[in-house]
Amino acid sequence: MIVRSLRWRLLIAGGIAIFLALVVAWALMMLLFERHLERRVAAELEQDAIRVVAGIAIAPDGRFSIDEPPADARFQTPLGGLYWQATWRGQARRSPSLWDQALPPPPSAPAASEWRTRIAPGPFEQRLIYLERMVVPERGGAPVLVQVAQDAAVIDAAGREFGRELALFLALLWLFLAAAAWLQVHLGLRPLRQIPGLLAQLEQSPSARLPDDGASEVRPLVGAINRLAEAREQDLERARRRATDLAHGLKTPIAAAAAQLRRAGDDADHVAGVEKALAAMKRVVDAELARSRVAAAGRAAGRADCLATVERLVAVLERTEAGERLVLDVEISPGLIAPLAEEDLTEALGGIAENAVRYARRRVVFGGAREDSSVRLWVEDDGPGIDRAQMARALERGLRLDESGGQGLGLAIARDLAEATGGSLSLSRAALGGLRVELGWSA
Amino acid sequence: MRAMVVEDEPDVAEDLRRALEAAGFVVDVSGDGRDAWFQGDVEDYDVAVLDLGLPQLDGLSVLKRWRAAGRQLPVIILSARGDWTERVEGIEAGADDYLPKPFKMAELIARVRGLVRRASGRPSNVITVGQLRVDSARMTVELAGVPLRLSPLEFRLIDYLAHQNGRAVSTGELADHLYGAESASDANAIEALVARLRRKHGAGLIATRRGFGYVLEGAA
Numbered sequence: 001m002i003v004r005s006l007r008w009r010l011l012i013a014g015g016i017a018i019f020l021a022l023v024v025a026w027a028l029m030m031l032l033f034e035r036h037l038e039r040r041v042a043a044e045l046e047q048d049a050i051r052v053v054a055g056i057a058i059a060p061d062g063r064f065s066i067d068e069p070p071a072d073a074r075f076q077t078p079l080g081g082l083y084w085q086a087t088w089r090g091q092a093r094r095s096p097s098l099w100d101q102a103l104p105p106p107p108s109a110p111a112a113s114e115w116r117t118r119i120a121p122g123p124f125e126q127r128l129i130y131l132e133r134m135v136v137p138e139r140g141g142a143p144v145l146v147q148v149a150q151d152a153a154v155i156d157a158a159g160r161e162f163g164r165e166l167a168l169f170l171a172l173l174w175l176f177l178a179a180a181a182w183l184q185v186h187l188g189l190r191p192l193r194q195i196p197g198l199l200a201q202l203e204q205s206p207s208a209r210l211p212d213d214g215a216s217e218v219r220p221l222v223g224a225i226n227r228l229a230e231a232r233e234q235d236l237e238r239a240r241r242r243a244t245d246l247a248h249g250l251k252t253p254i255a256a257a258a259a260q261l262r263r264a265g266d267d268a269d270h271v272a273g274v275e276k277a278l279a280a281m282k283r284v285v286d287a288e289l290a291r292s293r294v295a296a297a298g299r300a301a302g303r304a305d306c307l308a309t310v311e312r313l314v315a316v317l318e319r320t321e322a323g324e325r326l327v328l329d330v331e332i333s334p335g336l337i338a339p340l341a342e343e344d345l346t347e348a349l350g351g352i353a354e355n356a357v358r359y360a361r362r363r364v365v366f367g368g369a370r371e372d373s374s375v376r377l378w379v380e381d382d383g384p385g386i387d388r389a390q391m392a393r394a395l396e397r398g399l400r401l402d403e404s405g406g407q408g409l410g411l412a413i414a415r416d417l418a419e420a421t422g423g424s425l426s427l428s429r430a431a432l433g434g435l436r437v438e439l440g441w442s443a
Numbered sequence: 444m445r446a447m448v449v450e451d452e453p454d455v456a457e458d459l460r461r462a463l464e465a466a467g468f469v470v471d472v473s474g475d476g477r478d479a480w481f482q483g484d485v486e487d488y489d490v491a492v493l494d495l496g497l498p499q500l501d502g503l504s505v506l507k508r509w510r511a512a513g514r515q516l517p518v519i520i521l522s523a524r525g526d527w528t529e530r531v532e533g534i535e536a537g538a539d540d541y542l543p544k545p546f547k548m549a550e551l552i553a554r555v556r557g558l559v560r561r562a563s564g565r566p567s568n569v570i571t572v573g574q575l576r577v578d579s580a581r582m583t584v585e586l587a588g589v590p591l592r593l594s595p596l597e598f599r600l601i602d603y604l605a606h607q608n609g610r611a612v613s614t615g616e617l618a619d620h621l622y623g624a625e626s627a628s629d630a631n632a633i634e635a636l637v638a639r640l641r642r643k644h645g646a647g648l649i650a651t652r653r654g655f656g657y658v659l660e661g662a663a
Contacts (some may be wrong), residue, residue: 252496286525310533329639330642
């Protein structure tokens with residue numbers, strides 16, 4: 001089975017590794033605990049063994065006895081679990097607990113200098129812990145084998161109990177460590193989870209980039225994505241430039257075709273047909289150019305001096321057929337700056353102004369002011385104005401190509417330019433009576 | 444009348460040549476900017492039709508060089524781009540008119556005729572008021588020797604005031620003159636026009652005689 005989730009892979013691997021480590025720890029701790037118990041038991045047995053050694057008495061007649069043997073009640077009770085036995089020259093003295101049995105002799109004789117511990121089967125089918133030593137009661141005499149033994153069941157029971165409790169504790173520890181591993185994976189993978197959100201921003205704006213301040217492991221990935229975004233933006237830019245070049249390139253041939261047509265044409269129907277086709281081509285080209293301008297405006301921030309831009313525009317409008325009979329009034333506070341490139345502001349206002357000049361009777365007013373933190377620019381005319389339904393239509397026409405004449409394109413381009421630079425365009429009734437078109441950017 | 448056509452697309456150039464010849468001009472055609480600059484500098488033309496996208500030297504540069512050399516021939520710009528920025532640049536570079544491509548030939552001819560008529564008026568009809576010099580034929584106004592950029596409407600207002608020999612003219616009379624018979628309620632437009640002129644060229648240009656109307660003062 002292939003686990004697809006990175007998190008589950010890490011968690012499963014972590015859980016298994018922790019489990020194995022805890023099992024090994026359990027086994028080692030059990031071993032240590034048993035050895036510790038054995039040593040404790042041996043230390044206790046040694047107290048009894050010393051009592052036995054101290055009680056060794058060998059009469060001059062060769063009678064061997066143990067005086068004052070260990071007093072623990074278990075030595076007195078048959079099968080009591082505690083046994084002692086001393087053997088000298090074939091004579092053996094035993095604790096009453098041994099009853100009619102004897103402790104088996106050790107497979108090898110223990111040393112005379114120190115106590116030896118071993119575990120071996122004993123009488124009554126009990127497993128016993130033996131403490132054994134050879135004792136030499138008098139110089140040059142025969143040694144006495146002293147054996148003290150205890151039923152190992154006590155140790156086994158303690159060991160089992162300890163093992164159970166330890167296992168329980170380790171299981172809890174495993175749960176805790178597994179939770180910690182989950183948390184670790186969760187936190188560790190967080191930079192990865194943030195990437196889709198950041199990529200969504202990238203999708204919206206080609207000029208956006210991922211922040212390069214994340215974890216060092218994620219940074220190469222972020223760098224690669226940013227390089228990809230860079231390449232994409234350049235591709236887009238190239239495509240746009242090509243579209244623009246194409247559109248510009250088409251304009252002169254269209255004019256040339258129109259010129260040819262004028263010279264050639266006697267067949268009025270055909271001429272009118274081709275002229276219509278040429279006009280349609282021109283609209284396509286104009287719309288494409290407007291679109292590329294709007295796209296470019298959204299990518300770069302700018303600062304346009306509103307008053308200077310409007311004055312330059314007014315100088316042009318005054319020379320147009322429609323504009324030369326009008327009073328073009330400019331009421332813009334000096335130093336007013338709009339947040340877009342001057343060229344784009346010129347295009348936006350040009351489109352609005354062309355419209356205003358076309359419908360105005362006597363006057364067009366260009367106004368502009370800073371209100372709180374926002375910049376407002378407006379164009380008013382004293383023409384007939386338009387009603388609410390027409391206002392909605394004037395804007396929705398947009399950059400669609402199938403509309404005739406390209407009128408209204410100016411307002412739609414202005415709106416698109418304003419929106420591409422974070423602003424807005426609104427239509428209302430002018431104080432002069434005509435249409436008021438207002439551009440606004442809130443800082 | 445001599446006209447110069449600067450256009451690198453042969454079909455369009457030929458079309459322009461025929462139309463201008465039909466309108467009574469003697470036409471020279473130039474196909475690139477460097478040649479056009481030279482021709483316009485050494486020959487005397489009455490009007491030039493200038494395309495902006497030219498090989499060798501672009502149209503705006505040609506126009507700027509002509510103006511820098513003091514050539515005052517009227518120039519109408521033709522352009523494929525047709526955006527406002529280019530229009531503004533063209534007018535600032537010294538063009539007298541601008542026509543985006545593709546254009547209607549009749550409109551071009553009408554505009555060329557208008558430019559020529561304006562420029563060829565004899566400079567005899569000059570009125571001086573204060574530091575103001577109003578040339579009715581050429582439709583130019585200078586204030587203290589500096590030419591003022593005026594819209595046609597602004598020119599007509601100043602021209603009319605200049606012809607009154609210091610008589611105060613009411614807004615109603617001005618509206619009558621500027622807008623003709625249907626001017627009943629255009630006093631506001633006249634006031635706005637005067638306000639704009641004062642703002643652009645100084646408050647001393649036109650004085651107000653309270654109760655009578657406006658008088659041309661001509662102070663710089």
